[in-house]
Amino acid sequence: MEEREQERLVESERNRRVEQQTVRNGRVERDTTDMERTTTDAMDVDESPAAGESAVNVSAERVEAFNTLFGQHMRANRLDLINIADLEEVVNTGSDARYSRAEIMLLLEKLQDDNRLMIADDMVVHMIS
Incomplete structure (x- = not known):
């Protein structure tokens, strides 16, 4: 349940940032830096070993x-x-x-x-x- 709620929050934040548009030289452009940052934040993966695991493998x-x-x-x-x-x-x-x-x-x-x-x-x- 908590994971779904977090996904909804990320999605609504992403939508809010997409709606923030700036007008430059008479045309509408999206602020892609915020969108990219949000996407990256949402997809960050902890690559450290999980509890009980280690980067060292021993046969x-x-x-x-x-x-x-x-x-x-x-x-x-x-x-x-x-x-x-x-x-x-x-x-x-x-x-x-x-x-x-x-x-x-x-x-x-x-x-x-x-x-x-x-x-x-x-x-x-x-x-x-």
Whole structure:
């Protein structure tokens, strides 16, 4: 219902602006700048990722590899806490396909959403599962 009302308001504003005409050199011209601006405003699309989505895409294989490297490092070193910069070094050591900081943050946020870890002040608290 709200979307329809908004569309009606946009349409009536567009019609009002079309009706505003100026007379130049004896002929009637429409004020197209207002019409174009209204059309553009009505068609603006938010291209930012929706909630839960990201511009970074990580394959299932890379997700699994990251989780394995992260978990093995934390267990082998009996760590509950690690700095994100240190974790970045751990998962990229000896790797041909390095993880970007954006990928790492996305993967950590997914693990946080699954209640497997907590991110606070550039630190990762690993939860034993």
